[in-house]
Amino acid sequence: EADIYQTPRYLVIGTGKKITLECSQTMGHDKMYWYQQDPGMELHLIHYSYGVNSTEKGDLSSESTVSRIRTEHFPLTLESARPSHTSQYLCASSEYRQNYGYTFGSGTRLTVV
Amino acid sequence: RKEVEQDPGPFNVPEGATVAFNCTYSNSASQSFFWYRQDCRKEPKLLMSVYSSGNEDGRFTAQLNRASQYISLLIRDSKLSDSATYLCVVDYNNDMRFGAGTRLTVKP
Numbered sequence: 001e002a003d004i005y006q007t008p009r010y011l012v013i014g015t016g017k018k019i020t021l022e023c024s025q026t027m028g029h030d031k032m033y034w035y036q037q038d039p040g041m042e043l044h045l046i047h048y049s050y051g052v053n054s055t056e057k058g059d060l061s062s063e064s065t066v067s068r069i070r071t072e073h074f075p076l077t078l079e080s081a082r083p084s085h086t087s088q089y090l091c092a093s094s095e096y097r098q099n100y101g102y103t104f105g106s107g108t109r110l111t112v113v
Numbered sequence: 114r115k116e117v118e119q120d121p122g123p124f125n126v127p128e129g130a131t132v133a134f135n136c137t138y139s140n141s142a143s144q145s146f147f148w149y150r151q152d153c154r155k156e157p158k159l160l161m162s163v164y165s166s167g168n169e170d171g172r173f174t175a176q177l178n179r180a181s182q183y184i185s186l187l188i189r190d191s192k193l194s195d196s197a198t199y200l201c202v203v204d205y206n207n208d209m210r211f212g213a214g215t216r217l218t219v220k221p
Contacts, residue, residue: 031207039154042213043200090156094207101147101202102209104156
């Protein structure tokens with residue numbers, strides 16, 4: 001049973017649309033992350049958060065934004081989707097004080113046409 | 114130089130073979146180490162943590178060499194179901210760094 005949920009699982013959307021990818025976790029984890037991954041390629045960190053009202057940009061430049069108003073919720077928003085945003089987006093969470101590794105959601109596969 | 118480097122493979126091995134992956138990391142102050150498994154078009158899942166003393170979980174053995182800054186994963190008696198990409202992960206101060214992954218294909 002998943003403790004971290006991402007919706008939608010798949011999304012096909014037109015260029016220029018605004019989209020929000022949802023991520024929620026029920027583990028009470030302080031740290032949350034968004035990664036972008038193209039098929040067969042490595043993970044790229046695009047955003048992370050240490051807790052409520054904390055958001056940071058990751059290693060890969062991204063046109064997306066994130067918010068962390070509640071501990072359990074870390075949505076990612078694209079104001080104007082482009083074909084170059086087509087990718088898989090993976091959300092993850094972890095405890096802050098003890099590192100037992102990350103738990104990943106099932107991902108959102110985004111296609112912008 | 115990348116912070117975490119892995120041989121991308123692919124490793125193509127027959128069922129029952131023993132296969133080993135290595136991973137090197139650049140930050141000597143790294144504190145925690147993990148191996149993750151990622152199936153095609155799925156999310157990464159934690160396979161095992163890696164401890165200084167080495168650890169074993171069934172057919173899987175992980176080892177850490179801090180002096181040489183490398184981590185290894187050994188899979189014995191490989192199964193078809195072991196086919197996946199294996200990600201080496203290194204943590205420094207709660208900042209996890211993922212390797213690009215090593216692809217393994219186990220053939221009948």
